[in-house]
Amino acid sequence: MLQDKVILITGANRGIGLATAQVCIALGATVLLAGRNEVQLELVAEQLGERAIAMCYDLTDETQVKQAFAHIKQHIGHLDGLVNNAGMMHNAPAAMTSLDSLQQQLTLNTVAAFQHIQLASRLMRKPGCGRVVNLCSIVGERGAAGQSAYAASKAALTGITKSLAKELAAQQICVNAVAPGFIDTELHSDFSDKQRENIINTVGLGRMGTPREVADLISFLLSDHAAYITGQIIGIDGGMQL
Amino acid sequence: MSESQLTQAFVTALGISAEQVTDELTYNEIDAWDSTAHMILIAELEDTFDIMLDTDDIIDMSSVAKAKQILHKYQVNPE
Numbered sequence: 001m002l003q004d005k006v007i008l009i010t011g012a013n014r015g016i017g018l019a020t021a022q023v024c025i026a027l028g029a030t031v032l033l034a035g036r037n038e039v040q041l042e043l044v045a046e047q048l049g050e051r052a053i054a055m056c057y058d059l060t061d062e063t064q065v066k067q068a069f070a071h072i073k074q075h076i077g078h079l080d081g082l083v084n085n086a087g088m089m090h091n092a093p094a095a096m097t098s099l100d101s102l103q104q105q106l107t108l109n110t111v112a113a114f115q116h117i118q119l120a121s122r123l124m125r126k127p128g129c130g131r132v133v134n135l136c137s138i139v140g141e142r143g144a145a146g147q148s149a150y151a152a153s154k155a156a157l158t159g160i161t162k163s164l165a166k167e168l169a170a171q172q173i174c175v176n177a178v179a180p181g182f183i184d185t186e187l188h189s190d191f192s193d194k195q196r197e198n199i200i201n202t203v204g205l206g207r208m209g210t211p212r213e214v215a216d217l218i219s220f221l222l223s224d225h226a227a228y229i230t231g232q233i234i235g236i237d238g239g240m241q242l
Numbered sequence: 243m244s245e246s247q248l249t250q251a252f253v254t255a256l257g258i259s260a261e262q263v264t265d266e267l268t269y270n271e272i273d274a275w276d277s278t279a280h281m282i283l284i285a286e287l288e289d290t291f292d293i294m295l296d297t298d299d300i301i302d303m304s305s306v307a308k309a310k311q312i313l314h315k316y317q318v319n320p321e
Contacts, residue, residue, distance in 0.1 A: 070294045118297065125285055170278045 001223045003028035005129070006079055008072070010059055010116060011086030013040040015185035016135065016218075019211035020083055023219045025051050032072065034059065035086065059086050059112045069119040081131040081222040082120040084113035084157075089150045089187050102149040109153035114160055117175070121168055130173030131222045134161050136233055138181045142242045158233055165231030174230040176221050181237025184208040204239025248313070251290045252306065255283035265307035291318045 007024050011017040012033035021031045021044070030051045033041050041054035055071070057064040072079060087109045090101045117132055124130030139147050140154025158177060165175040182188070182199050191199075200206060217236050220226055252263040256274040269275055275283070284300050287293070287309070293316045295303075303309050 066294075066296070073288075073294050122281070122285060122288070122294075125289075171281070 001027040001225065002081075002219065005029045005081060005222070006032065006076055007081035007083065007222060008032040008034055008055075008079055008116075008120065009083040009085055010034045010112070013037055013044050015187065016180070016183065016211045016214045017083070017085040018044060019215035020085065020218050021048060021052060023212070023215040024081075024222065025049065027219055027223070029081075029222075034068065059116070060107050062115065065112070065115050065119065069123065073123060077123075078125060078129075079120050079123040080129045081133070082116055083218055083222070084116055084132070084134045086112065087135060087153075087187075089147070091146050091150070093146055094148050097149050102152070105149050105153040106156070109150070110156040110160070113157055117160070117164055121164075121171065121173055124171070124173050130168065130171060131226070132161075132164070132168075132173065132175040133218050133221045134175070134177040136161065136177040136179045138179050138235060138237050138240055138242060141179050141233060141235070144242050161233060162231050169230060174221075174226065176226070176229060176231070177233045178214060178217050178221070179233050179235045179237070180209060180214050181235070181240035182208050183214055184210055202241050203237070204241070207238065209236060209238055247290055248287075248306075248310065251286040252283065255279060255286040263306055265305065265310070268305040269303070287313070291316065293318065 002024055007029045009017050009021050009031060012021045013035050021033055024031050025048050031048070032053050032055050033045055034055045034057065035041050036056065036058055038056040041056055045052040045054040055068055057068045059065065088105055090105060092101070113134055120132065121130065134157050136158050137154040139151045140158055143151050161175055161177040168175055182203060200208065214236055217234060221229065249260050249263045252258065253260050256279050258274050269280060284295055288295060291313065299312045303312055
């Protein structure tokens with residue numbers, strides 16, 4: 001389904017990013033694993049095999065991101081897909097959210113994602129091959145108490161997704177997003193059992209989602225099966241009600 | 243690098259004749275050089291001269307003359 005495609009995945013060393021890398025490789029893609037933790041990335045690349053390439057850089061450093069894409073252009077020449085997966089979430093009521101915390105979440109969740117699309121789209125020149133998948137969130141779509149900063153960063157990414165879908169359609173690049181609900185990742189590792197129970201009670205299917213389930217949706221959106229889908233924010237939340 | 247390569251990049255990207263590619267030709271002056279075509283032009287220039295342009299340079303590339311100036315920064319010197 002992704003045979004011979006080259007896909008860049010940010011935050012690929014764990015959670016949904018890692019699961020996406022695993023699925024993409026299983027479907028025939030070459031995967032560029034982007035992130036900051038060189039040791040973890042190299043370990044993951046080694047585990048995934050020769051079609052996994054670690055790319056260590058700070059996703060929020062404008063210069064390092066440019067250098068990473070220049071490296072891709074020089075050594076590979078093109079990209080077929082980009083998955084903007086890397087993200088951070090600070091939970092706090094608005095009155096207890098520092099502007100620094102807001103800025104950090106916007107910088108990684110929104111600005112870094114924007115810059116990656118900006119540069120990736122220039123390497124997606126084979127007709128019909130460009131696919132961008134952003135990791136939005138049910139929180140950005142519907143809002144959630146105690147997550148206003150995170151919601152802002154993800155809602156902004158929703159706007160980017162819808163706008164760039166229109167703008168890049170002329171180049172046959174499809175831009176979509178997935179909006180996960182409560183997924184079993186480290187993002188929620190600091191939640192207490194009671195918090196988890198309360199959230200699961202809002203999920204129609206009565207359980208957390210798995211990174212693999214989100215990865216399956218992302219890989220579909222990266223594939224030729226999704227060639228006529230663009231500008232969509234696809235929820236994957238087990239029927240969650242916020 | 244030759245000026246003909248630069249001219250050809252404009253011709254290919256914008257779908258205009260070589261005679262139209264003069265130093266005075268500016269972005270948005272003709273229908274063929276709109277924002278969508280601008281990105282196609284950038285891709286064509288990057289492929290032709292094997293470079294990767296900075297975002298600021300993409301924004302600044304407002305005419306053929308300006309394109310020549312910017313390309314100088316990348317050690318590309320159309321004569």
